[in-house]
Amino acid sequence: MKKLSFVVPMKASTSEPPSPADCRWLYEMKFDGYRGIAIKNGKQVELLSRNRNSLDVRFPEVVTAIAKLPVDRCVIDGEICALDPKGRTSFQLIQNAEEGTVPIVYYAFDLLFEGSNDLRTLPLVERKERLDALLVDAHDPVRPSVYFDRDVAKTLTRMRKIGAEGAIAKVRDSAYVAGSRSADWVKIRFSLQQEFVIGGYSEPKGSRSGFGALLLGYYDKDRRLIYASKVGTGFNDKTLASTFRLLQVRVRKKSPFAPFELKRTRWTRGPLSKVHWVKPDLVAQISFTEWTDDGSIRHPVFLGLRDDKPSMQVVREPVARAK
The missing domain is CATH 2.40.50.140 (Nucleic acid-binding proteins)
Structure with a gap:
């Protein structure tokens, strides 16, 4: 059986944000941390940055939690974040993460491979459904990224008020195109x-x-x-x-x-x-x-x-x- 390997992350564009009333899109938090591709091959787990640098030693708690997932092989895309006292992600805080002084969370937002199945051509919503099912009993610090597609304008306003950096809008039916900066994913910045x-x-x-x-x-x-x-x-x-x-x-x-x-x-x-x-x-x-x-x-x-x-x-x- 072929070993699963690193996938170059898909990136969001900085195009004009879609209208909140456009039902083709779903939304999730824009996290302020390190992009992390988690690769599980049996008992072996790798956590790699977007430049393919190893993050295993720096964030061993994420590696341990991925190893416990109820699947023999998978590739997950997500963001490694440090949380401030109000639960907001903070890039400044993650600089001190090696010292264990701040809580770390790995927000998983896409499932690229599950077992021997390459899911990248499936619609985004289907990949997220599979990811949520895989993570239903996941151990901290691995958590699914929560997404929303209703009351979009009000939710974005609330996110802005609590000090979130921004959101990512994604086309519901979009495929995962490795290495691309796609207009199917759009950054929405509050700051x-x-x-x-x-x-x-x-x-x-x-x-x-x-x-x-x-x-x-x-x-x-x-x-x-x-x-x-x-x-x-x-x-x-x-x-x-x-x-x-x-x-x-x-x-x-x-x-x-x-x-x-x-x-x-x-x-x-x-x-x-x-x-x-x-x-x-x-x-x-x-x-x-x-x-x-x-x-x-x-x-x-x-x-x-x-x-x-x-x-x-x-x-x-x-x-x-x-x-």
């Missing part, structure tokens, strides 16, 4: 977040240690790194120290940013002695309030580093807000 590449950092001021702010950018269609903003908030002593250690081994003399874009920023007003450039391979998750007309972001806050996305894949994401 703005995305990944940015770190291209440098400034010197700290006052009593602050490590660095003052990170210089952030994204890649355009010509593979140029476009400067977007600096971020100096959202750090604690631990994340300042750990991020600074990673920056120090990446220092370089030349700016990685596109020169024309960098000229628009205040970092080139006067000498650049207080800015250190780095190899642009670190990716940060950032929340912010809006994009400005000149291509910058306002009120950025650092949420954490991502090791599950290559820096060259970081682009400016179109904004699709809930109606």
